[in-house]
Amino acid sequence: MKSKQIRETNELQLRIGPYKTTFVGTEISRVSTLGEWQNYGEILKRVDEAKQWAIGDWLVDGKRHYGDGLYERAEKIVNIDKASLGKLKSIAERFELLLRSNNLTWNHHYEVASLKKTYRPETGKWKVSDELDTDKIQEFLKRAEEEKLSVRELGNIVSQFKANQQR
Template sequence: MSIPVNGRTTMRRTGLSLPPDLSLSEWRHLGQQIHIIADSSAWWLGDWLIFGQEHYPDRYRRALKQTSLDYQTLRNYAWVARKFEPGRRRGKLSFQHHAEVAAAPEAEQDAWLTRAEEGGWTRNELRRRMRMERQSPETSDESAVVQVKVFAERRIRWQRAADIAGLGLMDWIVQMLDEAADDPVPRIPGPAAAPPALGV
């Protein structure tokens, strides 16, 4: 399937055909449009998954077949979309900006996004500033330090999952723990107990 754009540029699933006389301003405008579509698609998929969760059974099995995206990626999209009602999403910031602050309390999310918006920060700059504040000795004593020893093999698996999600390892761990706390599934004792089903 091909989609003509302004009669001169053609978009296909596997490529983009540009005319040789494309002006610099047209090229820039096209790039902005592509970026908006790419960034918006994460929100769209997240909202689509949430709708599926509320209306249809076996939502993620169907979603995986429809999108060819891996399960963890879909979980991340839905998790971030759930953390931000559409009215709280900042149009000037990327989905990844929102993902960086999603694990924080709502007031803190808004404060960081406002600072990022006003400062014109990239996602990486937002992440850097958040890390700096967490490491600052002036940080509130309300936070607690939790240390966990894990085998290297497990840490590598976690790091790989965090990389796929586009998060730092600690941010990914916090996200996973928050999800588990939001929807705890009690284990049924006994050898015949089945593992709990994962859901977003």
């Protein structure tokens, strides 16, 4: 009963051309054009992508206002394990809305999210700090966007960069 009540009060609807998607499926009001069909597929892909950001932002907000027991409550609500919830929250925290690229996936952002600044103490050897290197992160995201890098390609570039940082 509670599930039905939620659906009635928080109805989800996505309407594009002949397509109307609700909680239980997609109603098709007429024959779509090939362009409409392709466009709707792209939108569905983006909705799935947006879900990761939305859950992460929701968790950041929940932590700010409700603190303790956040992951236990969230796990029950969205049916995602605590480790995955932690990852979603962490990435959302690291990338303010304005720093996120609409042309890259959540996974692209995840690949660069661990880049840290380096420094050279008096000992002369380079060290990696705990501070995020936001300039380098933005540089890699810009490169991924311009070169249309896949997540795997970006991950390989980031791994190479990190390996060189350790030298």
